[in-house]
Amino acid sequence: MVKNLTISYAKKLDELDELKIYRDEFYVQPGVLYMDGNSLGLLSKRAEQSLLTILDSWKRYGIDGWTRGEHPWFYFSETLSEMCAPLIGALKEEVIITGSTTTNLHQLIASFYKPTGERTKILADELNFPSDLYAISSQLSMHGFDAENHMKFVKSRDGYMLTEEDIIEAMTDDVALIVLPSVLYRSGQIVKMKTLTHAAHERNILIGFDLCHSIGSVPHQLDEWDVDFAFWCNYKHLNGGPGSTGGLYVNRRHFGQKPGLAGWFGSDKEKQFDLATEFTPASDASAYQIGTPNILSAAPLYGSLEMFAEVGMDAIRNKSLKLTDYMIFLIEEELSEYQFTIANPLDHDRRGGHIYLVHEEAARICKALKEHQVIPDFRSPNGIRLAPIALYNSFQDVWKTVQILKKIMKEELYKKYENKRDVIA
Incomplete structure (x- = not known):
């Protein structure tokens, strides 16, 4: 299956995902794209x-x-x-x-x-x-x-x-x-x-x-x-x-x-x-x-x-890499004109479970993402962390996140916010 930029491709990846059944184990809020599991993971029904x-x-x-x-x-x-x-x-x-x-x-x-x-x-x-x-x-x-x-x-x-x-x-x-x-x-x-x-x-x-x-x-x-x-x-x-x-x-x-x-x-x-x-x-x-x-x-x-x-760590790691590979592909293809720097390693043996984007307007962009129901993580002075988690994030989540980020940049929706962090970033 050749990578492409369509939502149908993301849906195909989700259909092939052996871990997709675990998404229902978590309290994933409707309409929210949670990309901050590397700061605080979501509540699962079993943990509850x-x-x-x-x-x-x-x-x-x-x-x-x-x-x-x-x-x-x-x-x-x-x-x-x-x-x-x-x-x-x-x-x-x-x-x-x-x-x-x-x-x-x-x-x-x-x-x-x-x-x-x-x-x-x-x-x-x-x-x-x-x-x-x-x-x-x-x-x-x-x-x-x-x-x-x-x-x-x-x-x-x-x-x-x-x-x-x-x-x-x-x-x-x-x-x-x-x-x-x-x-x-x-x-x-x-x-x-x-x-x-x-x-x-x-x-x-x-x-x-x-x-x-x-x-x-x-x-x-x-x-x-x-x-x-x-x-x-x-x-x-x-x-x-x-x-x-x-x-x-x-x-x-x-x-x-x-x-x-x-x-x-x-x-x-x-x-x-x-x-x-x-x-x-x-x-x-x-x-x-x-x-x-x-x-x-x-x-x-x-x-x-x-x-x-x-599930086992091998399966979790395998999906995590696929999710971050896919996000990197979309960012490179969809956001190339908006001055983002992908500052995390690209090689699998060097990359952990999240993507790190650097942008001079990072604090404002994160606030705009939250208004659009994407939950990122800001790291001072200019970093955005996005963490698609293997057990509860889907490939469609990744696709939608990048599309919303593209909309925010294209329409300059971030400009209504002050470019500094909140009390909790």
């Missing part, structure tokens, strides 16, 4: 049901919900961890659903950052999501180091992407720890985690990755790549809901060392309710929990992960 199930156990059992009901809360984090582990190529014991992205990063840096002698610096990149950099900076301060001299940045050559050569060159003898994104949140570039991990270990440096923009969109093999640690949120591609409980991974090679930040839910479960004054950590990634699990914030994830188990 798993939340109601947990609420019902609270209603029925009160405090006994910790050990009774369909999903006893005392073991719920471990239940979710086992479901999540295949998405990142890990053993269930190496994963724990807990905390949030930034609190988990704090825990992991506190656990694995061990400055000695000249090795005092933490290597990061200038394109990383700022919250990660804030956490790194504060952890350095707690060790008596200032971020200006001890947080080492890998620079981008073009403002959008990183090169592995530059990252590896920055792995010098003064680096004690490396924290990098798996997928850059703006451009959607996938970094070569296997290559970087191997290079770090050759230099006796521990390395971890922020998986927020890759988990649920891109397959991982963290064990095979020998990554030391990772952390992520579950509300983007995994559709766990706003503020959904996060997750972390610790390679089993590191089991047995105490977490940097101890808390009672990181205890050996057999000893937790001894309430001893001395902390006895769990023997696996569960040790990195701190406080009591946020059960209601984790509950929707159970229903969502059921679907990922059914």
Whole structure:
């Protein structure tokens, strides 16, 4: 089937889509083209049901919900961890659903950052999501180091992407720890985690990755790549809901060392309710929990992960690439005269799950898209992220989105808006 610009071609692609049945699993609002699933995934009916199930156990059992009901809360984090582990190529014991992205990063840096002698610096990149950099900076301060001299940045050559050569060159003898994104949140570039991990270990440096923009969109093999640690949120591609409980991974090679930040839910479960004054950590990634699990914030994830188990990451990735390929084709053909720059990688092995368009009027364009029932994501200063999601977006969604964007540009409908972001972009 030869690519063309007609809606009938998009309909044909939808007819051939093996995952189209999952669209009905989600609350897709009529007339709305939701292209922001890389910021907040849509609610699924299964996620809603798993939340109601947990609420019902609270209603029925009160405090006994910790050990009774369909999903006893005392073991719920471990239940979710086992479901999540295949998405990142890990053993269930190496994963724990807990905390949030930034609190988990704090825990992991506190656990694995061990400055000695000249090795005092933490290597990061200038394109990383700022919250990660804030956490790194504060952890350095707690060790008596200032971020200006001890947080080492890998620079981008073009403002959008990183090169592995530059990252590896920055792995010098003064680096004690490396924290990098798996997928850059703006451009959607996938970094070569296997290559970087191997290079770090050759230099006796521990390395971890922020998986927020890759988990649920891109397959991982963290064990095979020998990554030391990772952390992520579950509300983007995994559709766990706003503020959904996060997750972390610790390679089993590191089991047995105490977490940097101890808390009672990181205890050996057999000893937790001894309430001893001395902390006895769990023997696996569960040790990195701190406080009591946020059960209601984790509950929707159970229903969502059921679907990922059914579909498998290979099928999700295959459709995701087809959706973004199609969107890139339409943008190049339909919007060539409107000064958009496609700033994400084009190669499949480098592109994550979203498209990143750069335009000097990006903030105004996003406001116009929303008025026309297209939900994009603005990234300051001039970026538009569009994320067609494999489980609930169709090829017709992509076609309609580009047609609406073309109308906005052709008729200059964006000009009635101020070119600056709203309070929440």
